[in-house]
Amino acid sequence: MLELYEGPVPVEEILVRWYKEEASSNYGAYIPFIGTIREEDEISGLSFDIYEPILESWFNAWQEKAKVAGAVLKMAHSKGDVPLHTSSYVAAVFSPKRKVALKMINDFVEDFKASAPIWKYDLKDGKRLYARDRSTPISGSGLLGE
């Protein structure tokens, strides 16, 4: 399940709803990761662009991987502006046992950072500035520069 929101993600509602959705699914572990906007470098918040078709296919491939491990993945992310001290990202793994879920949430979030087609901007002094220094080229980048 992939959910996109304009502005901050409603963390409390999501965590409770996901918990209820899987309450009778016999999973022993529910491990969420929540990403919250920190105050640093005088930003007033972050902003995001998302390319949805490729985000969906990337997420579907991860869902298949989770299924093979007997787990379920859920994810919610913001589009547009997200103020300080609110959250832009929630991901969670449900699995029968904690070890699978702990490893999967780590691998999933790492790959999310490296591969999900989402672009981050700092909101600062009324401007929206691409966070190029903190961004990672997707695997296989540079093809057209050869």
Place this chain on the structure above:
Amino acid sequence: MVRVEFLGPIQKEALELEAATLHDVAAALQNDAEVKDWLESCAVAVNDTLVKSLDTVLKSGDKVSLLPPVCGG
């Protein structure tokens, strides 16, 4: 004609090009001052699937997307 789209922070309108493979798209974009500097760091998708070869064959109506470095979360 193929349509070339520039995603995220690349501030550029989509282009329509004649191209038989991605080699032709690369050649056209390497001569485009606005986008040239992005090429080294961009991934490429054809019809929303990431591709890794310039030999990828294109047909009329295909969509080529350039994806600059990402940072979700």
